[in-house]
Amino acid sequence: MAEKPPAQIRVRRHPERGHYDAETVYPILDAGAVCHVGFIRDGHPVVLPTLHVRVDDHLYLHGAVASGLLKAMAKGVPVCVTVTELDGLVLARSVYNHSLNYRSVVVFGQAYEVTHPDEKLRALRSLVEKVQPGRWADARQPNATELRATRVVAIRIESASAKVRSGPPIDEAEDMDLPVWAGVIPVRAVRGEPEPDPALPAGVEIPPYIASGSV
Numbered sequence: 001m002a003e004k005p006p007a008q009i010r011v012r013r014h015p016e017r018g019h020y021d022a023e024t025v026y027p028i029l030d031a032g033a034v035c036h037v038g039f040i041r042d043g044h045p046v047v048l049p050t051l052h053v054r055v056d057d058h059l060y061l062h063g064a065v066a067s068g069l070l071k072a073m074a075k076g077v078p079v080c081v082t083v084t085e086l087d088g089l090v091l092a093r094s095v096y097n098h099s100l101n102y103r104s105v106v107v108f109g110q111a112y113e114v115t116h117p118d119e120k121l122r123a124l125r126s127l128v129e130k131v132q133p134g135r136w137a138d139a140r141q142p143n144a145t146e147l148r149a150t151r152v153v154a155i156r157i158e159s160a161s162a163k164v165r166s167g168p169p170i171d172e173a174e175d176m177d178l179p180v181w182a183g184v185i186p187v188r189a190v191r192g193e194p195e196p197d198p199a200l201p202a203g204v205e206i207p208p209y210i211a212s213g214s215v
């Protein structure tokens, strides 16, 4: 990634919250269960949520060959991909200073279609393993028809911005003695108890690897 952020990605509002290094950006991309992809379709902006995975300095997305998002990305339209992790509700003494604690990333780039069979399969495996580590080796492998019906696109992460807010509310000095509770309410996404498919054949137990994975 670029050492000095280009003007397009420089965080201007609260610049002290801006980061541009892979050590900050990559963990946020990895923690995000979904991304949002913005692009111009037929002259209008559209933003669509989808699954993503990062492998080294590439983001991979996949979908049906018929997906308009994937079609547009395969043609190389400019895109803006964002990932947001909400960490807390920041309740200030004044209404004005309420805020959120978060980690977010914005990536600008141009996608390309992944056509090499090895890279395509590696990307699909990474997408599945991101959602549920251990799943790829356990589930039935994709057949030729399924692979043909699936498009994979990639974006090289050349430069990206992260914005991170953490810590307590920032109130005005004259409000600090008000008898109003202030602080942070942490927010976490958690995995619930697995709910077995009622159609499972008898004797198929929950595999041990299901205890872990992203939300």
Ligand SMILES: Cc1cc2nc3c(=O)[nH]c(=O)nc-3n(C[C@H](O)[C@H](O)[C@H](O)COP(=O)(O)OP(=O)(O)OC[C@H]3O[C@@H](n4cnc5c(N)ncnc54)[C@H](O)[C@@H]3O)c2cc1C
Binding pocket: 008, 009, 010, 011, 012, 013, 084, 085, 086, 100, 102, 103, 104, 105, 106, 161, 162, 163
């Ligand atoms: C969960 C969440 C809630 C938010 N709520 C609000 C809100 O209610 N009101 C509000 O004004 N802002 C909110 N923000 C911050 C918002 O994302 C913008 O940073 C802010 O509005 C400044 O916009 P701007 O166009 O002036 O950004 P600028 O600082 O001018 O943006 C320049 C460049 O900085 C980078 N950048 C800007 N914002 C982000 C970001 N969040 N993450 C990564 N890179 C970024 C991008 O590369 C962008 O192109 C929220 C952010 C998050 C993650």
